Amino acid sequence: MTADTPACWHPDSLPMPTERTAQKIGIIGAGSVGATIAYAAMIRGVGRHIVLFDIARAKVDAEVLDLNHGLLFAPQATVDGSDDVEILRDADIVVMTAGAKQKPGQTRLDLAAANTQICAKILPDVVRVAPRATLLLVTNPVDVITEIALKITGFEWTRVLGSGTVLDSSRFRYLVAKHCQVAVQNVHAYIAGEHGDSEIPLWSSATIGSIPLSQWSVPGHGRITQADKEQILHNVKDAAYQVIQGKGATNYAVGLAVTNILESIVYDERRVLAVSGHLRGFRGMQDVCLSLPRIVSCKGLEPPLPIPMTVDEEAGLEASASRIREVVRSLGY
Numbered sequence: 153m154t155a156d157t158p159a160c161w162h163p164d165s166l167p168m169p170t171e172r173t174a175q176k177i178g179i180i181g182a183g184s185v186g187a188t189i190a191y192a193a194m195i196r197g198v199g200r201h202i203v204l205f206d207i208a209r210a211k212v213d214a215e216v217l218d219l220n221h222g223l224l225f226a227p228q229a230t231v232d233g234s235d236d237v238e239i240l241r242d243a244d245i246v247v248m249t250a251g252a253k254q255k256p257g258q259t260r261l262d263l264a265a266a267n268t269q270i271c272a273k274i275l276p277d278v279v280r281v282a283p284r285a286t287l288l289l290v291t292n293p294v295d296v297i298t299e300i301a302l303k304i305t306g307f308e309w310t311r312v313l314g315s316g317t318v319l320d321s322s323r324f325r326y327l328v329a330k331h332c333q334v335a336v337q338n339v340h341a342y343i344a345g346e347h348g349d350s351e352i353p354l355w356s357s358a359t360i361g362s363i364p365l366s367q368w369s370v371p372g373h374g375r376i377t378q379a380d381k382e383q384i385l386h387n388v389k390d391a392a393y394q395v396i397q398g399k400g401a402t403n404y405a406v407g408l409a410v411t412n413i414l415e416s417i418v419y420d421e422r423r424v425l426a427v428s429g430h431l432r433g434f435r436g437m438q439d440v441c442l443s444l445p446r447i448v449s450c451k452g453l454e455p456p457l458p459i460p461m462t463v464d465e466e467a468g469l470e471a472s473a474s475r476i477r478e479v480v481r482s483l484g485y
Contacts, residue, residue: 175198175199175200175201175244175245175418176199176200176201176202176203176242176243176244176245177193177198177199177201177202177203177243177244177245177246177247177414177418178203178204178205178239178240178243178245178246178247178282178285179202179203179204179205179246179247179249180205180206180240180246180247180248180249180250180274180278181204181205181206181248181249181250181251181291182204182205182206182208182211182212182215182233183206183211183249183250183253183401184401184403185249185290185401185402185403185406185407186204186206186247186249186250187204187215187219187403188403188404188406188407189247189249189290189406189407189410189411190202190204190215190219190231191219191407192407192408192410192411193411193414194219194222194223194226194227194229194231195222195225195226195227196227196411196415197226197227197229198411198414198415198418199229199245199414199418200228200229200230201229201230201232202219202229202230202231202232203231203232203233203234203239203240203243204216204231204232204233204234204239205233205234205235205236205237205239205240206233206235206250207235208235209234209235212233212234212235213233215233216231216232216233219231237274237277237278237281238281240277240278240281240282240285241281241282242281242282242284243281243282243285244284244285244286244418245285245286245287245288245414245417245418246278246282246285246286246287246288247288247290247410247414248271248274248275248278248287248288248289248290248291248297248301249290249291250270250274250291251263251266251267251270251291251292251297252266252267252270253400253401254292254392254396254401255396256393256396256397259348259349261293261296261348261349261475261479263292263293264293264296264297264479264482264483265483267291267292267293267297268296268297268300268483268485270291271291271297271300271301271304272300272304275287275301275304275305276304276305278305279305279306279307285311286311286312286313286417286452287301287305287307287311287312287313288313288314288315288410288413288414288417289301289312289313289314289315289428290314290315290406290410292347293346293347293348293476293479294314294315294316294347294428295314295316295346295347295348295428295440295441295442295443295476296441296476296479296480296483297314298312298313298314298316298428298429298430298441299430299440299441299476299480299485300480300483300485302430302441303485308452309429309430309432309453310451310452310453310454311451311452311453312429312430312452312453313413313427313428313429313448313452313453314347314427314428314429314441314443315347315406315409315410315413315427315428316347316425316426316427316428316429316442316443317342317343317344317345317347317351317426317428317443318409318410318412318413318425318426318427318443319347319405319406319409320343320347320351320388320391320426320443321341321342321343321426322405322409323343323387323388323391323405324341324342324343324353324384324388325339325340325341327384327387327388328341328358328360328365328376328384329360331374331376331380331384332360332368332370332373332374332376333372333373333374334360334361334373338360338361339358339359339360340358340359340360341353341354341355341357341358341359341365342354342357342358342426342444342445342459343388343426343443344426344442344443344444344445344465344469344472345442345443345468345469345472345473346442346443346472346475346476347428347443349389350468350471350472350475351388351389351443351472352465352468352469352472353381353384353385353388354459354461354465355381355465356460356461356462356465357459357460357461412425413425413427413448416448416449417448417449417450417452418450419450420449420450421448421449422447422448422449423447423448424445424446424447424448424457425445425446425448426443426444426445426446427443427446427448427453428441428442428443429441429443429444429446429453429456430453431444431456431473432455434455434456435461435466435469435470437469437470437473439477440473440476440477440480441476442469442472442473442476444456444457444459444469445457445459
């Protein structure tokens with residue numbers, strides 16, 4: 153096995169051919185999100201072969217050309233693109249970003265019907281050309297789309313995941329860190345549930361440098377009051393709308409968040425991430441995809457971690473699950 157050979161493969165995959173030495177990452181959609189994910193993955197050295205698929209040939213050709221012009225300044229990789237789905241053949245990971253753009257004033261759930269139709273058209277081709285791939289959904293509403301993708305593809309639940317609240321959790325940690333004047337890397341806190349308006353901050357398990365946030369009281373670094381919590385949650389929920397209002401789309405932070413997930417899969421890092429995945433009896437909830445802290449590895453998803461929750465947090469999670477389930481059913485899935 154060479155140094156470039158992936159360290160881990162799905163248990164259901166065929167024996168790895170000796171000549172196959174590159175992790176292939178396919179990205180569906182060459183818009184602002186898809187192109188930024190490709191860029192972030194390229195400069196962080198995630199995947200030796202990155203391919204973009206988009207029905208807009210001129211757009212995908214331009215993005216691929218621009219990325220290739222920067223290869224000199226990044227870890228060695230190959231970047232290709234096409235308007236033919238065959239470009240995704242034998243991809244190890246397929247990232248779905250294609251979908252209608254969220255407009256100012258729209259919620260993510262408002263995009264459900266249009267983006268479900270797009271998935272219903274594209275995903276059967278993904279199954280045909282990349283039947284062993286791990287499928288990472290980014291298209292909004294991501295929890296709804298993840299559940300629908302699981303049903304369309306028939307893939308094992310362990311290898312269908314959504315970007316979920318990984319970005320929301322990053323925003324959450326950033327705001328807590330800013331308030332308490334500490335490095336964001338020392339804040340450990342998660343947003344759970346829907347990637348949207350019903351998401352739940354898990355305050356009860358949040359910590360800064362191993363100190364429970366409820367007990368945080370450091371001279372010069374403040375405390376978090378109930379009013380502070382409400383403002384922080386408001387800013388987390390409103391973050392995407394603020395960015396969309398100002399520049400039309402979110403792309404940089406989501407590109408980095410998705411690349412963070414890709415790294416955990418490609419390098420088998422076993423990071424704990426608040427990704428969206430299928431529930432199979434967690435706290436009595438099942439048959440719905442939503443975000444909870446899970447271990448993510450080259451094998452895909454593990455069941456949610458048994459993270460402690462207050463009664464209010466658990467009730468909020470159940471309400472979020474009901475909201476997602478209702479939308480999925482309204483779409484006929």
